[in-house]
């Protein structure tokens with residue numbers, strides 16, 4: 001059974017969202033490079049690469065199932081934040097948003113009665129739990145230690 005048109009289009013929306021996420025994290029990497037926080041920049045570059053992997057995963061699956069993946073233009077991403085903590089607050093908020101998008105995509109797969117796609121999307125559902133948790137862990141350090149946490153966070157994130 002091929003992907004329905006509705007599901008193929010929904011995949012394309014997610015592909016766009018994941019590409020936007022990759023650019024967002026790359027922009028955050030630039031912000032941290034400018035600020036001399038190379039550990040944070042390294043973490044963001046890895047994050048950007050991971051988002052591109054998600055793009056490829058979605059495209060490969062869509063092709064395999066007879067969908068019509070489209071590589072669309074993507075909107076500009078922010079480039080300025082008030083502070084390093086504000087960047088990670090944005091990461092957390094953004095990942096919660098992506099989790100909601102994945103849930104919506106799963107809803108379409110359920111509505112289209114496509115069990116193979118539901119199985120495929122379970123990986124993304126679990127991945128989002130990890131993504132939210134890693135952002136929240138970093139934020140927790142800021143919340144407990146304030147700006148004093150930055151040195152240690154930068155050091156830790158450089159080891160990713």
Ligand code: FEO
Nearest residue numbers: 018051054098131
């Ligand atoms: Fe691909 Fe961070 O969600």
